[in-house]
Amino acid sequence: MNKIRIINSSFRILRRNKLNTFFMILGIVIGIAALSLTFSMGKGTEKQITERVKNLFNPNNIFITSGREGLGSGRFSEAPVNNFKIEDVEAIMQEIPDIIMYAPIQTTSERDVIFGNKNISTQISGGSADGEIVWRRSVVSGEYISKADELNNARVALIGTKIAKKLFGDSDPIGSQIRIGSVPFIVKGILEPKGADPHGADLDMNVIVPITTLMKRLMNVDYIIGVKLEVDDPAKIDDIVKKISVILRERHSIYNNEPNDFSIMTPVVVKEMIGKMNRVFTLFLPLISGIALLVGGVVIVVIMLMSVSRRVNEIGLRKALGARNKDILFQFILETSVISLFGGIIGLVIGLTGAWIFLTSQGFTFFVPWQSILFGVFIPVIIGILSGIIPARKAALLDPVASLS
Amino acid sequence: MIQLKNITKIYGENGGQKVRALDDTNLTIKKGEFIAVIGASGSGKSTMMNILGMLDRPTSGSYYLEDKEVSTLTDDELANIRNRKIGFVFQKFHLLPKTTAIENVELPLIYSNSNDIRKLAVNALARVGLSNRSKHMTNELSGGQQQRVAIARALVNEPEIILGDEPTGNLDSKSGLEIVEIFQELNKSGKTIILITHQQKIAEHAQRIINIQDGKITDDHKVENPLDAKAELATL
Incomplete structure (x- = not known):
């Protein structure tokens, strides 16, 4: 055939x-x-x-967010929890030496950022000196927020490249005065371009001011919505997570049969x-x-x-x-x-x-x-x-x- | 060449009415003969044709082709014999629809291990006088031309036996004669021709006529002076 x-x-x-x-x-x-x-x-x-996520999450990072575990954790939980404090984080740092650094997280709703007659609406985030390492994001020009800025509630701001472009065009924003709402800030640095985060938010639209300044002058709150921790050894993460849980439950006076009012995310959980x-x-x-x-x-x-x-x-x-x-x-x-x-x-x-x-x-x-x-x-x-x-x-x-x- | 011994074919054995289409039939056909099998419809001549063409198996009896018993062969072996030894020409032509003349002629070669398929098909079409129609779709051809394509297809593998099942049945008398003329020429070139027909006039072109009635051969005689289709056509 x-x-x-x-x-x-x-x-x-x-x-x-x-x-x-x-x-x-x-x-x-x-x-x-x-x-x-x-x-x-x-x-x-x-x-x-x-x-x-890989951008955000290194193997030696842990996120703690305020609010019960699950879909609505953090700011978006069904019943917002306002009891997660910087002091909680400091207590954790003190008791667990394997955590070497932290960056607190707090964000405003959309605010007007104004320079001259130009105006752009965006969310303002809190930052800290250690944030440069913890978030793996530095500045491309100017300087990052310092420890002194944090301590003094300094009115300085880091702005994303898109904000810089929109407000300043081609001129150099470093040292210029902008206003966030009615509060004046000095532009201290321009953030490295990063693109979008896992939720799709544009990180180049970020405006970061010292966490202390954000809480006292822009938001008037005494709590944060979360923290990103940096540990020295990824192998210890499981152990650290258990310890954090014990510390926070005690500090928040949670009874044995009650669920956590915070959630802990590790790279494994996120995966x-x-x-x-x-x-x-x-x-x-x-x-x-x-x-x-x-x-x-x-x-x-x-x-x-x-x-x-x-x-x-x-x-x-x-x-x-x-x-x-x-x-x-x-x-x-x-x-x-x-x-x-x-x-x-x-x-x-x-x-x-x-x-x-x-x-x-x-x-x-x-x-x-x-x-x-x-x-x-x-x-x-x-x-x-x-x-x-x-x-x-x-x-x-x-x-x-x-x-x- | 062909020898049928005590061939019986019964239809409807598994329930239904039994029909004895062929009844204890004996027939010998020599190489190079041109025979006509004639009978009314229902006489058993179609069954005879199917058995001779190995399209169907007898219920009992033996079929020898070149001294070889074939009724016990497998389906595949029979397909191979049909492919190489027998050329079929049907009343309804049975050309593939929506294909060209040459493609139809090539069909048997697909199932044999032939080389140069196109060349063989071209030659076969030339033998039936249709060289200039090879690329025509079959539905563009007249009935007579379609039947000539079918004959070319039957010839292409150079079989020794050409089996015609009412090949003139669907044609006008002139086209029918042209087909018979080709059969007579093929016979002259050495092919064994078996022509099944119900038309006495057509049968008289053969050298021998076999009458079938109720599944039995009732008459088997030589034709002293067969009609010459070529001469008849010349007078038309």
């Missing part, structure tokens, strides 16, 4: 039954497009968020959270797309069965001319495989294009996951073969006499 010639012959038949072929391809295109779209979007998002979130994209949505693909496979089976019935004469003739059962089997499975592969490649291109549009519109970088080859080629061929088996068997076992009469 001459397989290549049977392949050629199959191609011709598919080309000449355009409507059938079109619908069979369409089923697979939809399935594969959905599959590769959701998967690629998931992978792209995952990669981006992982990178952003698990990201993983959970991404399962929606890389597992759940592709699973749904898989159903679409299954429907595509069923469409092929049904259309091919109809096609076998219509082509009874052709099959009988081929047998009379010397086709063996397996030649017929091969021909029909080949037809469904070619259709499916074709649909898979088209679907893959559509899906990846969709993912590219989505990801770039979100400011994420698009890349082609290696699993795409699986979606575009391997899975469609498998579907083609599987959906071809039933019609092909039916065709192969046709009696040449019955099919020629």
